[in-house]
Amino acid sequence: MRRKWLRAAMLAGAVIALPGSDVSGYRFFNSNTDLPPAAPADAVRWDESVWAPGTTLTWVVAADPGWTAPWTDETGAERQPPLASPDQVVPYVAQALEAWSAIESADIRWEVSGVDADLDHAERGDGQPTIFVDPEAERGSYAGIRMERVGETWKVVDCDVPLAPFAAAAVATEPWWTFVLIHEFGHCLGLLHAGAYPRIDEGRGQDLRGAFGIDPLMSYGSFYGDLVHLALDDHTGASLLRPAPGWRGTVGGIAGVVTVQDDPAPFVQVFAIRLSDGIDRGAVGSFTNEEGAFLLAGLEPGRYLLWAGPLNVVYAHGDLFARGPALDVSEWALMRPVIVRPGGTTDGIEIVLSPARRGSNVTQ
Ligand SMILES: [Zn+2]
Structure with a gap:
């Protein structure tokens, strides 16, 4: 059985052909090929033998000796x-899981049961999602995602998430680590x-804020204030992967093509910005x-x-x-x-972009 092990934080680099000419919104792992991101229909989902719709996935914290052992810092x-x-790490894991399970349009039932005294590290691929050191x-x-080939498609069968000792030491005092x-x-x-x-430059040098509100938590954007605030974009991506019953019939999409000088404009961002009376309108993004x-679903x-x-933020999209x-x-912008x-x-x-000097806001 083919298997692959991905460190999502370090996913980068492979160059392979895209299948066919399907309209795709590139925000999910692709179930048909090794790496290129996929539209909702081709997204990698959890193997239903591990986490079926309507069922609860239970995480555990390994009784890893690293939680309570002296460690050596970078110096x-x-x-x-x-x-x-x-x-002591369990409440922060629970809070992080709840950020996703609170999304009403998604079927994300998962919880952490506590420390598993019989498990001193994460067994990759055992179907037991585990927090370890x-x-x-x-x-x-990072997210250690285990996928296996099931028929023609890849399925997620396990995911283990570690904390480094320096992160575990700070999880109780720095909300950043719950955010991570x-x-x-x-x-x-x-x-x-x-x-x-x-980016909106607020006049503090590199201190740039997202123009449509708080950046998606799944982006490498900038974050202010309430760290556990998921953006509309995060809600939408999660709901497309694990929709609540009936949700797909209540939503729609926008599709089209982006060109520059009569050529396709590959891998540019496209955001749909919701028009409403609220201040935090939110936006849902995709890539060509x-x-x-592009497809915005x-x-x-x-x-x-x-x-x-x-x-x-180029380094987020290796x-x-x-x-x-x-x-x-x-x-x-289409007004x-x-x-x-x-x-x-x-x-x-149809969106026609003009050639331009690379923006000073592009971070590589
Ligand atoms: Zn990441």
């Missing part, structure tokens, strides 16, 4: 144990990195495929403005960057609202 100094007991986790954490757990659990669901909203085609009925532009995204293009109706896709939208 070589020996540090006190991260925790007095592995039980990995001193090698350079960024503090939420992000890694999003990868476990099957979400790739979302696009970050176009190699042929410039899971949109509540209503009126949307469209915005398109280059990837602005998989797209390796395949030659259009970066030297202008931003663009004529597009109507989305339930159960349908408003197709045929």
Whole structure:
């Protein structure tokens, strides 16, 4: 049986052909090929023998000796144990899981049962999602997603998420690490990195804020205030992967093509910005495929403005960057609202970008 083991935080680099000319919204792991992100229909989902719709996935915290052992920091100094007991990490894991299970339009039932005294590390691929300690986790954490080939498609069969000792030591005092757990659990669901909203420079140098509100938690954007706030984009991606019963029939989509100088504009961001009376309107994003085609799915009925532009946090999208995204293009906004109706896709939208010097907001 073919297997693959992905560290989502480090997913990067493979260059392979895209299948066919399907319109795709690139935000999910692809179930048909090894790496290119996929539209909702082709997304990798959990094997139903492990986590079927309507059932609950139970996480455990391994009784990993690393939780309570001295550790060596990056300077070589020996540090006190991260925790007095592995039980101390359980509430933060529970909070991070609840951020996703609270989404009403999604069927995400998962919980953490506590510390499993019989498990001192994560067994990759055992179907038991596990929180453990990995001193090698350079960024503090990652999602260790295990996929197996089931027939013609890849399925997720396991996901283990570690904390490095320095992250475990800070989880109780720095909300950032709960935020990181939420992000890694999003990868476990099957979400790739979302696009970050176009940047607004607030006059503090590199301190840039997303133009449509708080950036998606699955992006490498900027975050303010309430760290556990999931954006509309996060809600939509999770709901497309594990929809609540009946939800798909209540939402619609927008599809079209993006070009620059009569050529397809590959791997640019397209956001649908919801028009409403609220201040935090939110936006749902996707990416064009190699042929410039895009699909924005899971949109509540209503009126949307469209915005398109280059990837602005390139290092979040190694998989797209390796395949030659259009970066030297202008931003663009369609100010004529597009109507989305339930159960349908408003197709045929054409977006023509102009060549432009790479924006100063592009971070590589
Ligand atoms: Zn990530």
